[in-house]
Amino acid sequence: MDTAEKKELEAKSSSAPAQPLLPPLAASQAPPTSGSEGDADGEAEERERQARELKAGLHPLKYKFVFWYTRRTPGVRSQTSYEDNIKKIVEFSTVESFWICYCHLSRPSNLPSPTDLHLFKGGIRPLWEDSANCNGGKWIVRFKKIISGRFWEDLVLALVGDQLDYGEDICGIVLSIRFNEDILSIWNRNASDHQxxxxxxxxxxxxxKLPLSYIMEYKPHDASLRDNSSYRNTWLRG
Structure with a gap:
């Protein structure tokens, strides 16, 4: 998305009575459920949230999201220290609140190495062991540092706008700022669902719009737990 398009979307989201940039979640659009009472309660809460936001003149997103931030000292670290280093920045659930918080976040080019930015659906922590993540994995794409910010922004907008296929299966996305490159990863719930x-x-x-020269790698989270590495020893490339 170029600057002109972004400014146009900001103008649309702030003007009333504008049409919603992203429509409210109708019953037919609800994510598939496992039939559990907890899932039904969660869907009911989401519908109530969206109804409140619509009544307030806002434009509700399909999901609530949370930005997280991790900044750590290079070197070997335990899982406990990693979890302690993850800090919640802000949560949002409407188009308006997204643009307010996103415009105040530091650009990736201004962040030190090593730093991780996480954008996850509400209720899911950016940890391999989280119940929503433990059976899943992630797609990994490596970028030169000079261009990573643009791809990160495009991916953020695609996730927030529910534009990716199998969107209900996506848990969140991560931008990992490293010394020689930046890495984007997209986490999904079920690593065994090959399709x-x-x-x-x-x-x-x-x-x-990835060039053909870019290679994507996939790694299940249980493999990451075994070798204590996020990006080494991937088992699927595409």
């Missing part, structure tokens, strides 16, 4: 994994890969390529 969902591959369709998500194609959707990411399409929305980011």
């Amino acid at each position: 969902a994994v591959m369709v998500l890969r194609d959707s990411i390529k399409r929305h980011l």
